[in-house]
Amino acid sequence: MKFSEAYDLANVVWSYFFEWNMPEEFGALLNVRCEDLALRLVKPHKDSALHLFLRRFYTMNYIWEFERSRDDMLNLIIQEYEAVLQYNTIPYRRSELPLEQDVNYERLAKRRISYLRKKLPVDRIAQDTFQLLFRDRAFLLRFNDRLSQSVRSLASLRTSGLVTRNGTLRRARLPAWLRRGIFYRDNGRCVSCGSDLTGLMFNGPAVHYDHIVPLAAFGSNDPTNFQLLCSRCNLRKSTHPRTWERYPVFWGATPSKRAS
Numbered sequence: 001m002k003f004s005e006a007y008d009l010a011n012v013v014w015s016y017f018f019e020w021n022m023p024e025e026f027g028a029l030l031n032v033r034c035e036d037l038a039l040r041l042v043k044p045h046k047d048s049a050l051h052l053f054l055r056r057f058y059t060m061n062y063i064w065e066f067e068r069s070r071d072d073m074l075n076l077i078i079q080e081y082e083a084v085l086q087y088n089t090i091p092y093r094r095s096e097l098p099l100e101q102d103v104n105y106e107r108l109a110k111r112r113i114s115y116l117r118k119k120l121p122v123d124r125i126a127q128d129t130f131q132l133l134f135r136d137r138a139f140l141l142r143f144n145d146r147l148s149q150s151v152r153s154l155a156s157l158r159t160s161g162l163v164t165r166n167g168t169l170r171r172a173r174l175p176a177w178l179r180r181g182i183f184y185r186d187n188g189r190c191v192s193c194g195s196d197l198t199g200l201m202f203n204g205p206a207v208h209y210d211h212i213v214p215l216a217a218f219g220s221n222d223p224t225n226f227q228l229l230c231s232r233c234n235l236r237k238s239t240h241p242r243t244w245e246r247y248p249v250f251w252g253a254t255p256s257k258r259a260s
């Protein structure tokens, strides 16, 4: 894993959801009216909505930059693309950068940009970034909350059989790979009270795979919308979207005066 790129993208995506207010662009990045995505929101798919979002965001972010940029920025974009390819040791055809005083500068630069863009390792960067963001349930809550606003618009597609009479998505059976993934991410503990749900040492409360944004609140069955709860906490959880920021630590270190 080339962490630094994944952290960069995770950071920008995090800001997109928590700091920027660009609701209209979310619809352009993830169009739930696209049949393929709508189906995935009902039946959990390994290539989740977040994977899809990250791939589009990574590509679009460059395109937005590209469209916004003035001509004198084109060389900077080329240099940035080349840096990504070099970092990932992806071979590409080297050529001289077009010079701003060239008569055909803009045409040459744009051609070079589109050549380099096709080589960017988008799938890998999105997959690595997913590994980081999937662990952050506060982020997943925000992502799925945003997604639920789009799911509301599916109500008009009742005939497709994907939605109930209320316009919410149908409940899905969780495949084993997803149950194992959520169990592993949440360390076999209830994310609310911390109860051990592994069943290894004692017979505790039952394991519930809870929708972070409930289906009743237009949540989906996307893999990113699940968390581990014990049966007791699940009964207490209302139909409001909710998660808890409980993450296990390896150990808590207190800086010692003598060591410093």
Ligand SMILES: [Zn+2]
Binding pocket: 190, 191, 192, 193, 194, 195, 229, 230, 231, 232, 233, 234
């Ligand atoms: Zn609990």
